[in-house]
Each structure stands twice: as structure tokens, then as C-alpha cells.
Amino acid sequence: MKNLGKAIVFTLAVIWLVIDVYPLIFMVFVSMKSSKEYLSESIWALPDAFDLTNYVEVMKSGFYIYYLNSVFIVAISIVVLILAATMASYAFGKLRFKMNAPLYTLFMAGMMIPVHVTLIPIFRITNLIGLYNTRIGLVGPYVAFGLPVSIFLLTTFMAQVPNELEEAAIIDGANKWQRFAKIAVPISIPAINSVMIYNIVHYWNEFVYALILINDPDKRNVNLGLWAFYGDHQVDVPNVLAALALSVLPLIVTYIFLQQKIVKGMIAGSVKE
């Protein structure tokens, strides 16, 4: 009876594994086929050869620009986010001031709010300040939407750090900025890492703000580029699947090398420590 239960769970897990992985195997196999091969052979068939022609074609059509744009947008957003969130979290976690609780609550409320409510006003604001159709224009919204969860994690972490170190530093005459830079930040590195990973994954995968704020093909991020590529080449399935594979490759490769850290970072915002 006990073994039967285990066998059922194991079987279901294996079935899920197939459902999980097969679409990706399909993607890789078909992306190595020629259009003719795809249409004439069964979809289960292996590709005739290890052929990366489709990948080269996709890259040549300008896909590499999307990578550069994504890297640029994600990098700037992360730097601004980490700076702003760490500073604010230090204040919320370690400093006493009248507006501490109300402001913290304001940021926390942000975790509940549907981002799409802000689309139209942000479209308007971005136009007004002249950042429509610029890559930099995405940084503001990205940072704003990364703030609540980042401040939540960092504040929780900093509040748990014992006060003794800070008190010793105060006696030594260190001001808030010195205490922040020399004590709070170095101690919070593990939490800052989690926050970075969490937000890099979300920024890299972001789509809807790019969709409404970017117009020129040469300013698209990877997801917008992939979306447009599908629009233009839909009939050529092996080709679009090569583009799809290229778009998901960076995070999957990163995941293979940094699995533990990424998994920890992904759920960091949802577990009470």
C-alpha cells in the first residue's frame, strides 16, 4: 500500500517532467530544421543535422541589438533600484523618524496594486518628459515596480541586524552615511544579492512597459523583439523557434550555474523569515 502510493506519486512526477521539458526539446529540435524539413517530416522526428543556420539568420536580422538593449536597460534599472532601495531600507530598518511607519506602509501597499492601472498615466508622463521611445524611459517604471518587494526584503533584513555594531560606530563618531556605507551595506550583502537576482529575472522578462513605451525596432528589448519577430516571420516555424530559443537562453544558462541562488532569490519576497 505504501509502495503503491509512492509509485503513483513517482509516475505523476515523471509525467509532469515530460510536460515540463518536452516543449523546450521540441523548440530546440525544430529550430535546427529547415523549413522544408519541418513541413515534410513528422514533428517528432529528430533534425537531420546539427544545423544552426536559423540561429545565424535570426541574429543577422538584428536580434543581437535586442540583447544589448536588454542588458543596458536591466543594468541601469538594477543599479538605481539597489541604491534607492538600500538607502530607504536603512532608514526604515534602523533610523527613527516620524514618517517611518506610514511611508513603509505606502511602499508595502505597492505589492498589491495591479501595475496595469498605471499604464495610461505612465504613457502620458513618459511622453511629457520626452522619454517616450527611449530605453532610459523604461528605467523609471522598472525601478518603481521593483521597489516594494526590494524594500520589504532589505528592511526586514536590516532590522534583524543587532544594534551593537551601530552603537559602537556612533560612539566612534560615525555619522549616518558612514554607518550606512561601512556597516549596514556590507552586512546586508546576502539580502542585496537576493534582491538583485529577483529583480534581474523580472526585468529581463518584462514586456508590457516596453510594449507601450518603445516604438523603434532598434530600441526593443529581447521580449519586444521576439514579439515583433513572431509578427513578421510567423509562417517560418523553425526560424521563430530559433528566435524563441535565443530569447530564453541567457536566463536558462545562468540558472544552470547559479541554481541555488536563483531559487532562493525567486521566492525571497514571498516567504516570511
Added chain:
Amino acid sequence: MRHETIRHLKDRTTTALFVLPALIIFLFYFVYPIPTAAFYSFFKWDGLGDRVFIGFRNWGELFQDGFFWGAFLNNIKLLVLAVIIQLSIAMLLALFITGGTGRVRGIMRSFFIIPLMLSSVAVGLLWSHIYEFDYGILNTLLRTIGLEGLRRDWLGDPNLAIYSGIVATAWRHLPFFMILFQAAIVGIPVPLYESADVEGASAFQKFRYVTFPLIMPTLVNALILITIGSLKYFDIIFALTQGGPYNSSNLMAIYLYKKAFGQFRMGYGSAIATALFLIVFIVVVTIVRSLRRLQRRVAFE
């Protein structure tokens, strides 16, 4: 005394400087847009030209707009089915992963998590190849195993499209809950299982009387996340169906996008946005709050 005051004042300025960068960005891009969307909902506006005040006309239209309520209903379908599909499979997988220490389980877990690394656009487009009628994976599979009669136009049939979208969504998001559950199960003290063993409890009894009650707070947490997440959902279903065919698979956020940025009816789109905000707000203050209370109670017990 005077010296004290000055020092105190200077101290407060620096505290403000710590919070200010985050606060400015947040107010500008997050807080200000919400009342602004409510304000725009009283205008007829194409997003670029002049705004024309039209009172409650957008709101009157919204209440009678079958497509909006259809979208709302789809959000509810997504919510209910996400809870059923995602939480049950995630729990099963979490139990499987934590059921032993073998290498196989670890490797399988690594694979289970991969969908979480894919962008929503990528998942939507990938699943379009699964659902495609002639060459899609699903219909081809059905033909291969002799169940040709079950083949459907998964994305083209207005009665099916939303469910096809919900399944793709579950595929992408359920590993997240698997990790959450796994973390909760791993956190259960081993002696509890040992004493259950001493009393001769079966595997099912151990789940029912040890695992389940102890991961209840995590389960409630997952329920809260799914509830809010489903009501504001947009991504994969947009990439897969764009709300079609014939508006049959809209979600509120997709319908908002289509009105505002497809038809440039920004005023009406703002009315949808405000309604979406109010619905999520009401759900948060009622359902989520009572769930939180439940969570505290079970955590206490």
C-alpha cells in the same frame, strides 16, 4: 540648547535624504498614476490630442459592456482554476521532491523549475506551437495515439481559448508554488515524523496530521498570492491569444490594454484601469484580510 536644535534639524535632513530617492521615483511612477487614471476616466481622449470632459459616460458604458464583464468572469475562472491546478500539482511535486534524498529527485527538481526562467512572452509563444491546429504538439499527439476525435482548435475556438491560456499560465507559474511548499515542508521538525512513526502512522496519515497542518500558513500565503495575481493577470494569455478570438479570452488587464493602446480610447481604458484597481482593492481588504487572520490562527495553533 540652540546648538542641540541645529544638530537635531541637520539629523532629520539626512534621514530624509535616505528615503527621498526611492520615494520620489515611487510617487512619480506608482502613486501619482492611480488617482490620475481615475481622473482620466471622465474624459474622452485619444492619448495625444485634447481631453474632452464627458462626465460619467465611460463609467455608464463600462457597466453595460459585456466584454468587460466577460473579461472579469475570465479573471475569476483563472483564479479558481489556478488554485485547483497549480496548488495541487505544486503540492504533489513538493511532496515528491521532499520524499527522499536521491540524486534523481534533485535533478528532476532542477528541471521542474525551468519554466520560471522563461519570460511570459516566450511561454505564450511556445504554447502557441503546442496548441497550433495542424502541426501543433497537442493535436499531433492525439492523432499519434489514435484519439483523433479529441483534436480541437485550442486557440481558435471561443469556448476553449481562455482554458488553453489558463493551462499555459499554470505551466509557467506552478513551479513557484512548488518551491514555496518545498521550503515549508523542509522546515518541519523531523522529530514530529519520528513520533508519528512510533505511533505507526501511514504515509497518508503523516501528511494529513503532520505535514498539512504545519504548512497551512504557507498554503494560505499561496492562496493570497494566487488571488491577487489572478485578478491582475495579463502576460501569458495576452501573448497566446491577445484576448481573442472574438474577445472570448480577455482578462481585465488585456481588455484595458486593447482599448487604450489598440483603439486609443485612453479615457475608457482609464475607466477599466480604475475598475480593476477598485476590484483588487476590495478583494484585498475583504478576502485577503480574512485569509491573513486565518493564517495567523493556524500558525498559532
